[in-house]
Amino acid sequence: MKAVMLEVDERMLEERRRLGHDRWDEMWEGVLHMVPPAGGPHQAFGTRFVVVLVPLADRRGLVATYETGVFRTDNDYRVPDLVVALPERRSPRGIEGAAEMVVEILSPGDESYAKLDWYAELGVREMLIIDPRTKAVELYRGTPEGPVRVAPDANGVLWSDVLEAGFATVPGALRVTWDGGQADVTPD
Numbered sequence: 001m002k003a004v005m006l007e008v009d010e011r012m013l014e015e016r017r018r019l020g021h022d023r024w025d026e027m028w029e030g031v032l033h034m035v036p037p038a039g040g041p042h043q044a045f046g047t048r049f050v051v052v053l054v055p056l057a058d059r060r061g062l063v064a065t066y067e068t069g070v071f072r073t074d075n076d077y078r079v080p081d082l083v084v085a086l087p088e089r090r091s092p093r094g095i096e097g098a099a100e101m102v103v104e105i106l107s108p109g110d111e112s113y114a115k116l117d118w119y120a121e122l123g124v125r126e127m128l129i130i131d132p133r134t135k136a137v138e139l140y141r142g143t144p145e146g147p148v149r150v151a152p153d154a155n156g157v158l159w160s161d162v163l164e165a166g167f168a169t170v171p172g173a174l175r176v177t178w179d180g181g182q183a184d185v186t187p188d
Contacts (some may be wrong), residue, residue, distance in 0.1 A: 042107045044187035045132035045174075046081050049103070052183045056163045057084045062100055070102065071096030072122055078115050081105040084162060098123030098142075101162045106131045116140060116147040126162045132187060135174040137167045156157050 053117035071077040082103035104112035120142035127140040139158040140147040141148040157166035173184035
């Protein structure tokens with residue numbers, strides 16, 4: 001369900017903060033987007049994917065974090081499912097400015113695709129969108145003109161410059177390949 005409130009009662013916002021329900025909220029140029037927590041296939045897949053992603057980021061001197069805000073300003077930020085960034089971009093509130101890569105794991109009715117232009121404008125190098133149910137994966141590169149979808153190679157692999165890793169859908173899994181290894185990510 002989507003709802004628009006022209007004015008938000010400060011007591012409601014305080015109650016959301018007190019209960020921790022604001023953890024996934026996003027601010028889009030001053031407009032509050034109240035995002036529900038992930039569950040089911042999304043959460044199961046994301047948990048397994050982060051286990052594969054963190055060592056890939058580490059070997060490139062990057063940090064990978066789960067559900068961390070990416071901030072342009074106090075009133076303009078998004079909360080992707082996973083973020084890969086330079087260590088110096090980290091702050092107590094999240095990632096300041098452009099991340100190297102963001103990962104959006106699709107949930108029914110979410111705004112993952114609506115965020116792509118913002119990420120590209122901010123300077124995010126790569127954006128990965130994954131459907132946890134089908135394991136379908138899309139890779140976009142940020143350019144000054146906006147996000148550009150990356151075509152797979154002849155073997156159906158999408159190659160990330162940021163992680164020096166490939167992503168491909170195989171039966172029942174998302175296969176992640178890198179020099180010297182591979183992992184199949186499933187929600188089970």
